[in-house]
Amino acid sequence: MNLKPVYRALLRLYPEDYRLFFAAEMLGAFGRASEEQRARGRLAYGRFVCVELVVLAVNVPVEWMAKVSTSSSIRARSLPDLRMMRPAGVPRELWFASARTMSAPAPDEIEEAEQRVEFCLRRMEHAIATHDFPGARFYSNEDLKAREKLRQLRPKSGLGE
């Protein structure tokens, strides 16, 4: 029995930022270790599965505790804040230009639109990381709508594109 899909589903119990950076690696390592143990026989495979499930049951609460009890500056060393990362396909000049304009005071409506763009981007990246492709498509469409709204709002408030 292939337990990789079950393990992938169980990885959703971890905090979102942890999952985004480690879930794919963990699943890969689990898959390879699982194949190796299965080749050793039923007993070894059963023991391996039990150990992995117990470790997961212990580690999930530990990681949630770590998330709430660790200061964000220290946590960012292992799990970088996605809002600070330049998304794929956005040129460096454009990204840093928009970062400069963000320091200027923006009207509420623009700020809200910017937050919506950030939110959609995070959800889309998360959906991709967890192989939820319908979800990724949905947030990709939402991201386009939010960016279009932001594009229309910026000239009205005197800010550039």
Added chain:
Amino acid sequence: MLRQDVPESKPLSEPVLLILASLAAGPRHGYALMKDIEALSNGRVRMGTGTLYGALRRLLEEQWIERFEQEDTSREKQAYRLTAEGRRKLEFEVERMKQVTRAASARLRTKEA
């Protein structure tokens, strides 16, 4: 209270020691680390995937290890390597263990004599 950096004198846990020892030989990704740790401990320690990545997360936070980009780096095969600080911690721990071993051996010899 939010957690801050780990104090200097705190002894390393076995998983952390084994991970640092494994990475001292060069960068490795998760599965390679699991295999190497098993070999390093003569098959005594088989680290679970969750244990390994929990420890890697903490070591990244302490800045004792860092992510390392390789030519074939994929989402499933992210490599890690020791930082200068991580190497220093490992050397410190090895020295501490040597001291304990020397003291324990001396006591045993005294008892035998």
